[in-house]
Every structure is written in C-alpha cells, then in structure tokens.
Amino acid sequence: MNDSAPAVRLRVVTREIDAVDDVLAFTDPHDPLVWSRRGDALAARGRALTFAPADGTGDARDIARWWRGVVESARIDDPVGLPGTGLVAFGALPFDPRPDARRRTASAPVSFTVPRVVVGRRGSRSWVTAISAEPEAPRPELPEVVGYGPHWSATVGPGALTPDGYQQAVRAGIDAIAAGEVGKVVLARDLAGTVPADADLRRLVRALGSGYPDTWGFAVDGLIGASPETLVTVSGGTVTARVLAGTIARGADADADTAASLSLATSSKDLDEHGYAVRSVLEALRPSTSSLVAGEQPFMLKLPNVWHLATDVEGRLDAEASALDLVAALHPTAAVAGTPTAAALDVIRRLEPFDRGRYAGPVGWIDANGDGEWAIALRCAQFHLDDDDDADAAAPIPFTAYAGAGIVSASDPESEMLETRVKFRPIVDALA
Numbered sequence: 219m220n221d222s223a224p225a226v227r228l229r230v231v232t233r234e235i236d237a238v239d240d241v242l243a244f245t246d247p248h249d250p251l252v253w254s255r256r257g258d259a260l261a262a263r264g265r266a267l268t269f270a271p272a273d274g275t276g277d278a279r280d281i282a283r284w285w286r287g288v289v290e291s292a293r294i295d296d297p298v299g300l301p302g303t304g305l306v307a308f309g310a311l312p313f314d315p316r317p318d319a320r321r322r323t324a325s326a327p328v329s330f331t332v333p334r335v336v337v338g339r340r341g342s343r344s345w346v347t348a349i350s351a352e353p354e355a356p357r358p359e360l361p362e363v364v365g366y367g368p369h370w371s372a373t374v375g376p377g378a379l380t381p382d383g384y385q386q387a388v389r390a391g392i393d394a395i396a397a398g399e400v401g402k403v404v405l406a407r408d409l410a411g412t413v414p415a416d417a418d419l420r421r422l423v424r425a426l427g428s429g430y431p432d433t434w435g436f437a438v439d440g441l442i443g444a445s446p447e448t449l450v451t452v453s454g455g456t457v458t459a460r461v462l463a464g465t466i467a468r469g470a471d472a473d474a475d476t477a478a479s480l481s482l483a484t485s486s487k488d489l490d491e492h493g494y495a496v497r498s499v500l501e502a503l504r505p506s507t508s509s510l511v512a513g514e515q516p517f518m519l520k521l522p523n524v525w526h527l528a529t530d531v532e533g534r535l536d537a538e539a540s541a542l543d544l545v546a547a548l549h550p551t552a553a554v555a556g557t558p559t560a561a562a563l564d565v566i567r568r569l570e571p572f573d574r575g576r577y578a579g580p581v582g583w584i585d586a587n588g589d590g591e592w593a594i595a596l597r598c599a600q601f602h603l604d605d606d607d608d609a610d611a612a613a614p615i616p617f618t619a620y621a622g623a624g625i626v627s628a629s630d631p632e633s634e635m636l637e638t639r640v641k642f643r644p645i646v647d648a649l650a
C-alpha cells in the first residue's frame with residue numbers, strides 16, 4: 219500500500235456499554251495499544267488498516283493526507299460522540315522527520331494503525347468500537363478479557379552513551395552554542411535492557427499510570443511511557459498544548475522541595491531554556507489558529523520525580539487543519555530538538571551515538587473529525603518486539619529507554635547528566 223488514499227472502505231460501529239473498570243484487560247499483553255490519562259483511557263486490539271508506505275517511511279504530513287482519504291471513504295455509525303469514539307487511529311512517529319533520517323530509523327519506523335476493536339472510557343461512560351475492512355458492518359462486542367501474566371522485572375544497563383560520554387556530549391553542545399551554531403540543543407542518553415520473553419507489558423503500562431496519573435500513558439507499537447508534555451490536542455475547534463522545559467529534581471523533604479521549586483522558578487538558565495520552547499510552539503501554531511494565548515510566566519508543574527517549568531497554550535483552530543496537520547507543523551519543538559531546528563537536529567545527529575527512533579517523537583491518536591490528543595514521547599522505552607515467525611519465542615525482549623535535557627550556554631554538564639537520571643526514574647522504577 220502506498221501513502222495515497224487506500225482502496226479499502228472501513229466500516230465502523232461504536233456502542234455505549236456498561237462502565238468498564240480496567241480497559242487494559244482487553245488489549246494484547248505482549249503488544250498493548252493504549253492511551254490514557256487520569257482514568258480516561260482507550261485500549262485497542264488488532265489491525266484493521268495500517269499506514270505502510272512502500273519504503274517504510276512517511277511523516278505526519280503524509281499520514282494526515284492518507285488519513286483524510288481513509289475517513290472520506292469510511293462508513294461510521296457512532297451515536298456516542300465522545301472524544302475517542304468512532305473511527306480512530308493510533309500513531310507513534312520517529313523523532314527526526316527529515317527524509318535523509320528515515321533510513322536510520324529502520325528499527326522504529328513510523329507506526330500508524332487503525333485497530334479492529336477499541337474499548338474506551340471517558341469519565342463515567344464506556345464504549346466499544348468495532349472497525350472492519352469487510353463490506354458488512356462489524357459487531358461492536360467486547361473482546362475476551364485477558365488475565366494478567368505473572369510479575370516480571372527487567373535488566374537495565376548502560377546504553378550507547380554512558381554518563382561520562384553524555385557529559386562530554388553536553389560540553390560539545392555548549393561549544394556549538396558558543397560557536398553560534400545553535401542557541402539551544404536538547405541532548406539525550408540511552409539505557410539498554412531486556413524483559414522476559416513472555417512479559418505482560420500491560421503491567422508496565424499500569425504501573426506508569428498509577429505512579430504518574432497526570433501524564434499521558436501510552437503504549438503504541440512497543441513504545442511505552444508516561445509523558446507529561448502535550449504536543450497538541452484538538453477538540454471541537456479548540457487547540458491546546460503544554461510546553462515543558464526547565465527541570466529540577468523534587469526535594470527529599472518539604473523544605474528542600476520548596477527550595478527546589480523556588481530555585482527553578484527563578485533560574486535564568488531554565489527560564490531561557492523554557493523561552494525557546496514556548497516561542498517554537500507559538501510560531502508553529504499561529505498560522506492555523508486565532509486567539510492563541512499562553513501564560514505570561516511559566517507555572518511550576520509538580521510530578522512525583524521532578525518539577526518542570528510549564529506553559530499552557532490555547533487557541534481556536536482557524537483553518538481546515540487536523541490534529542495531525544498541527545503535529546506536522548509543531549514537531550520537533552525546541553523542548554526536544556533545540557533552536558534553530560535544522561541546526562539543532564544536525565548537532566544531535568553529530569553528538570548522540572544512537573538514533574532516537576520514536577523517542578521524543580509525536581505519539582497519540584486522531585479521529586474522523588481530525589480531533590485528537592498527541593504527546594511528545596518522553597519518559598519512555600522502545601521495546602523491540604519481533605513479529606517474525608522465525609524469531610526465538612523464548613528470547614528476552616530487548617528495549618532502549620531514553621532521557622534528555624535542554625542545553626543552553628549556562629548549562630553545567632554534570633547537572634544535565636543528573637537531570638537525565640531523574641527523568642529516567644519513572645520508566646526505570648516501573649520496569650523494576
């Protein structure tokens with residue numbers, strides 16, 4: 219299949235059902251497909267249709283075009299009409315959107331899938347959606363509950379960039395800033411590990427959701443995490459984003475915590491780093507929105523492991539743009555790449571000895587109206603699931619986890635390395 223409009227006509231049926239407590243029980247334990255926050259959740263199974271261009275590549279703009287074709291030809295019966303009902307697709311896109319980067323992301327290419335069944339919950343309401351490429355309308359039935367597999371724990375060790383190597387990379391990033399190549403660059407390091415072959419990955423999704431309920435919990439094509447950063451949401455013409463940049467570890471007691479938050483709120487280095495990220499989001503959203511507003515000063519976002527400087531942005535959608543069109547306009551923001559974007563991507567490629575794959579890329583869902591919720595894939599790990607029939611079924615499943623930090627001229631290499639350590643905590647703790 220290429221990336222032009224597909225020949226299939228999808229049939230979609232959504233029906234409201236009795237409240238479902240645990241939507242995770244309906245998704246695949248070994249390849250869960252999940253989106254959740256604060257108790258609202260979408261969990262899905264199977265594949266009705268997949269965006270699969272011949273060369274395995276594509277960016278958000280190609281997918282947005284393809285999605286319009288899928289929607290135009292679909293027949294949708296959705297009397298429920300809540301966010302996430304009717305026809306939906308889930309995506310996780312590579313970090314580096316440049317065509318010449320696509321060869322490098324072969325291990326984690328673009329993932330964009332319309333599932334066969336979605337079980338959803340929003341507030342007190344639950345529903346099931348069935349999606350089929352067959353001519354008959356599918357029956358919206360709850361899939362069988364899959365009982366949780368036993369507890370497991372991962373092995374985790376250094377990745378391609380050790381803590382020392384990371385500090386050297388940060389020094390080189392500061393040199394690139396001093397040389398005028400970039401104003402800010404976000405540099406990441408990796409951890410590598412394995413989980414048992416039969417690990418029920420829903421346990422990881424559940425642990426992240428209960429430890430970090432205010433983040434976006436996601437599991438899409440082996441990319442599993444809990445991101446605090448909203449790239450963009452679109453709902454009935456309203457556009458929102460939550461920009462994060464500037465971080466400090468939570469204090470060990472109440473006094474230390476207050477001192478930590480105060481020192482972040484007044485740190486000119488962090489406010490500088492944050493300013494780049496906010497400006498990049500406002501510039502990207504302005505052409506397709508009206509009444510775009512952002513807080514004048516960042517607020518302090520408190521997570522169990524860190525404080526972040528945060529700015530919420532809201533506007534009205536002005537153009538015929540879908541959530542995916544906005545993803546294409548926004549990504550990569552200065553919160554995960556740097557400024558100017560192209561130069562920052564060059565510095566990242568030069569200084570990080572690995573490909574980010576889908577880490578720091580867009581992850582989320584879109585519906586038939588073009589509404590959707592997209593986060594930046596942070597605080598996550600990519601599980602390298604092997605669907606090759608010849609693969610050794612007993613072999614442990616490898617994964618790579620990532621965390622990065624925004625580097626500006628006043629950055630200190632050791633502090634930035636320690637910051638990545640606290641950012642690893644959600645995923646590393648949940649894997650233990």
Ligand SMILES: C=C(O[C@H]1C=CC=C(C(=O)O)[C@@H]1O)C(=O)O
Nearest residue numbers: 462463464465553621622623624
């Ligand atoms: C790049 C990451 O975080 C970004 C988001 C929030 C705060 C950040 C910071 O303070 O550097 C980063 O810009 C990461 O978690 O891997």
